[in-house]
Amino acid sequence: MKKEKQNNDGVEQLSQIRSMMEESSRFISLSGISGIMAGVTALAGAAYAYFIIQSSATVEMQRGMYFDQGGMTNSLFVELLFVAVATLLVAFGFGVFFTVKKTRKKAQNVWTNSSRRLLINLFIPLAAGGVFGLILAYHGLFGLIAPATLIFYGLALVNASKYTLRDIRYLGLFEIALGLIASIYIGYGLLFWTIGFGLLHIIYGSLMYFKYDRA
Amino acid sequence: MIEGLQKVFENRVRLGVMSILMVNESMDFNSLKETLKVTDGNLASHLANLEKKDMIKVEKEFVGRKPKTTYRATELGQMKFKSHLTALEKLINKS
Numbered sequence: 394m395k396k397e398k399q400n401n402d403g404v405e406q407l408s409q410i411r412s413m414m415e416e417s418s419r420f421i422s423l424s425g426i427s428g429i430m431a432g433v434t435a436l437a438g439a440a441y442a443y444f445i446i447q448s449s450a451t452v453e454m455q456r457g458m459y460f461d462q463g464g465m466t467n468s469l470f471v472e473l474l475f476v477a478v479a480t481l482l483v484a485f486g487f488g489v490f491f492t493v494k495k496t497r498k499k500a501q502n503v504w505t506n507s508s509r510r511l512l513i514n515l516f517i518p519l520a521a522g523g524v525f526g527l528i529l530a531y532h533g534l535f536g537l538i539a540p541a542t543l544i545f546y547g548l549a550l551v552n553a554s555k556y557t558l559r560d561i562r563y564l565g566l567f568e569i570a571l572g573l574i575a576s577i578y579i580g581y582g583l584l585f586w587t588i589g590f591g592l593l594h595i596i597y598g599s600l601m602y603f604k605y606d607r608a
Numbered sequence: 609m610i611e612g613l614q615k616v617f618e619n620r621v622r623l624g625v626m627s628i629l630m631v632n633e634s635m636d637f638n639s640l641k642e643t644l645k646v647t648d649g650n651l652a653s654h655l656a657n658l659e660k661k662d663m664i665k666v667e668k669e670f671v672g673r674k675p676k677t678t679y680r681a682t683e684l685g686q687m688k689f690k691s692h693l694t695a696l697e698k699l700i701n702k703s
Binding site for chain 1: 623624629630633638639642671676688697700
């Protein structure tokens with residue numbers, strides 16, 4: 394009947410409006426290569442950190458960051474912190490570079506409402522995690538830094554996944570799980586960091602590259 | 609015909625363009641095309657139609673050497689879209 398058809402049209406239109414509004418507010422031009430490069434950068438950073446730790450004196454330290462002991466000296470911590478921050482900046486730089494390149498190629502805007510929302514929602518948990526890591530260091534709880542940062546990073550990704558490719562949610566869940574496991578096996582922080590920021594990024598980036606970028 | 613329904617939004621592409629421009633301040637041609645999954649020609653003709661009816665505003669700029677066209681909803685367009693939505697709700701609630 395006419396009325397019923399009109400009603401169906403209305404429902405259909407509303408559902409289309411809803412899906413367009415939601416879809417268009419996601420930033421979907423994240424480049425897969427940037428994930429791979431972030432992972433490679435993290436591996437390089439981890440290798441360098443490992444080298445610093447190995448060349449420092451104590452035996453405990455050779456297992457990675459050790460929990461609650463005198464092995465972690467201030468100068469070593471500052472050095473490792475410097476490596477970590479430098480790695481983060483380079484990895485983020487690669488991410489921005491390849492994402493900008495991808496949007497240029499498609500003649501789209503990079504700085505849109507959706508990319509802004511993505512960054513803000515990524516950085517709130519991420520910044521909290523960074524500050525929390527520094528506080529842990531302040532209390533001398535070095536062994537908990539790697540697990541805590543992995544968990545916070547995972548939460549940041551899960552949060553950001555609402556504003557970009559949904560797949561990033563799974564990367565986030567893996568990082569959280571890895572962080573929780575790392576908090577049981579304290580003393581292997583560098584190893585878990587290498588897996589979380591290096592290996593997982595490379596795997597994720599490659600999957601995204603084949604799924605979205607290659608076409 | 610229910611009061612408030614806008615004929616201009618009856619088309620799927622035009623309705624999609626307006627929905628997108630309600631939640632995004634502005635959007636370029638290629639992003640619109642990708643979100644709506646339509647062809648260049650199809651999108652262009654509907655955009656022209658919306659522009660003619662003063663629903664959207666067109667801005668052209670150059671990024672490097674490439675021309676880029678972005679679109680945003682006019683105040684009139686936003687108003688008409690809202691009244692279209694209200695009318696759709698009424699239509700559904702009635703039955």
